[in-house]
Amino acid sequence: MAEEKKLFKVTIDNITIEVEPGTTILNAARMIGGDVAPPAMCYYSKLKGSGGKCRTCLVEVAQGSTADPRPMPKLVASCRTNVMDGMVVKNITSERVLDARNGVVEFLLINHPLDCPICDQAGECHLQDLSYEHGKAGTRYEFQRRTFEKHDLGPYIQLHMTRCILCYRCVYVADQVTNKRVHGVLDRGDHAEIATYIEKALDNDFIGNVIDVCPVGALTDKTFRFKNRVWFLKPVDAHRDCPKCAGKVTLWYRGDEVFRVTGRKDQWGEVHDWICNECRFEKKKTSDWVIEGPTRVSRHSVISANHYVNVAKPEEKLPQIMGRPPKITLNIHDISDVNKPEIHLSELPGPAHSDDFNK
Amino acid sequence: MGRKLLLEKAHIEGIRYYDTYRREGGYAAVEKALKMTPDEVTDQVKKSGLRGRGGAGFPTGMKWSFLAKPEGVPRYLVCNADESEPGTFKDRYLMEHIPHLLIEGLIVSSYALGSNRTYIYIRGEYAWIVDILEQAVAEAKKNGWLGNNIKGSGFNLEIYVHRGAGAYICGEETALIESLEGKRGNPRIKPPFPAVKGLWDCPTVVNNVETLAAVVPIINMGGEEYAKIGVGKSTGTKLISACGNINKPGVYEIDMTISVEEFIYSDEYCGGIANGKRLKACIPGGSSVPILPANLLLKTAKGETRMMNYESLADGGFQTGSMMGSGGFIVLDEDQCVVRHTLTLARFYRHESCGQCSPCREGTGWMEKILKNIEYGKGKMSDIDLLWDIQRRIEGNTICPLGDAAAWPVAAAIRHFRDEFEWHVTNREECLKRNYGLANYAEPIKATA
């Protein structure tokens, strides 16, 4: 038998698990799942060196380790801090963390154009989710929002720099997934921008992946631009025999028409496999693909609207951690006597049917 | 008259050049160190109690002892000469006047740390000092203090001067390392710390110019002797660069036993407030440390005389104290406007933010805009609380200390001079017509000749 590896015990929001040494707090929290996992706007597990920048995943380390139980004085970026044995971390149970996160959301939004109504990312935007979870309704920013000169990145990729939160993910993609990087972060401070400096198309074989990693609508698919809202589309998993990439994708249908092709994403919004430009931009016929079936979509996502099959219910950790159910703005049982309170719609395998209520 | 260890000979004619420096006893510390083991040299630095002179005040010997020493991997010493904190110009003075002291300190320190290739990262604007340092390096090499097998010790060392190109952030040690690698000066996320993974992923120590120069007297006199100078944990001497509204701006070496009042009013140092005016406020340790009004500057909240050392300047924490920082001593007379001064600092930090992390990239610009409104008669009362809230949410939440550095001056200005901010809001017309704020903070203080 192989030598038994010593695992580290870490407690996050009062839930203790054991993880391999070298695991980050964020990944340990993702193993617990649900609300315990801090939001991450810049970290991307498949991109080496990513993370640490957006500061949304800051957590409080209440106890450094069993050996050195002192708390860490500052909040730490959970995506770039490894767990120690006996570490105690507070995420949603820490007022400090929630306050700081609220601050980070505000910082990310003060110069954001809030043009969601015309943004292709709307509905699958991590900044929308983050703002909804941790932001405030109003703004305290009374100044002109930052704008940039427009740059054309060629036929495939649309850049809206005003929406960018400078997560650097697209830079890492170009460095690590494509064979040549022609774009980068130019200038500095609040003028820093994603650009090529001289007008240049991004047309490398795998550069389309920047669209999938972009947490906001800064880099979007030009071939899909203004074509449809993502929540009107039906995601379907499919594959093809591609000589360049794994060929495993999600096709986004409306009716019989494929509107766009993306990589397949996991529950944290990260793609499973990088896909090539040909799969993404050129193969938009059903006949190009072998259909596997409807994509599993989180029930909390707006994309699950109107989809009654294969909807995934996210783990609810709140009752366990905070001793209360999640806050909901509207409880259907308060306003309607159609449903029986003991029947949870989310647990039904498909669309609700009168049979479900007459059992 | 305080004791001088670094600048004692800085005024000797020709001390910039090797022959004079050597004749005045220069390079004795190298001769002495090469007869010791590297660990013995480190031990002397530990015993000296020397604290980093760049601003953070971290014990140098301890920093050195953290350096990882894996077999077969080069280690590097990098001298941080990217002096850019507003109010600070001491390293420049040292390098301009007595460059061989730095070179000597670098050789001794490189020997202690096992660095065979040591870099001086100097801010790009100090272009002429690059020539001075390169000449000093060439002279040292010609005389056998650099190169292979230095003075038969078997120790090899080359020193190179690397010129930056205009970025305050490169004074942060990991940004400095990035810049030295030919990249944008984006601070790295720590850990790993440079002592384990620094320049080109090798173990690296980054020390300030003054810190490395101080190694020379430490080796010459012995760490224990050095530690006897000063008081408490503020051992040795410290260079203070004094500026603002004083009669004699300049660089002074103090032994950390004098009072702030003596430093400002004595003719040996600042020579009092310029133009017969009264003292209003002071930022005692470089622009990022909290500003103090005259009364809290000269006496602590407990009523004790405030001294020019690490502990006393920090007495009272941020509520009623400040910090020694980099030793950039900025004095404001009664006619100076705290709002305007804070605005220039906010503009500075916005300009120098690297833009990597959100609170600093967005928060510094926001603070500058609000301060500008207040300064130019367009502010609201609620802006003052908003400013406070913004700085509070930047502080401690950024990758590197620039966030703190940007937040602290705003916080301290509001903490101690809130009514001056309010005056700007309620006197929109008047604050446009004059370039100064309220003067009622100044307490008449007689010079202690």
Added chain:
Amino acid sequence: MEFSAEKLAKVNEIIARYPEGKQKSALLPVLHLAQQEFGGWLSVETMDYVASLLKLEPIEVYEVATFYSMYNLKPVGKYMFEVCQTGPCMLRGSDDIIKYIEDKLGIKPGETTADGMFTLKTVECLGACGYAPMMQLGKHYREHLTKEKVDQIIEECRRNAAAGN
């Protein structure tokens, strides 16, 4: 576009300061040299040339050149007045000096005179706080500025330009 043989030797000397394969470290010093040699600013052509010398992708050079404040990405005047405006200089009257230069040369910060002689630029702390107000002019600092001193400096520049220096 190419460096002279003498400057190329300098480039190689700079590269040799860093370990084998770490020639990217030479980027900042080589960009300084290129700016000095090729007209006081960094054109795309200049930056691409530096990239080829150091075996870098052009974007790596653009990223660096746009980060640091000392690299000019547009042509500048023959003489650039970089006047510090940060706190300590402000306390000693830098605002008045900037205003004076603006009026005297008829340009605002960031602008160049029509004859291409002078560019005025406001900069942040240059580490001369004790000798304020000050400006950087080329390689050197001009300190303890007064209106008279500004006049003299402008005259000096005009003289030097006329003499072909």
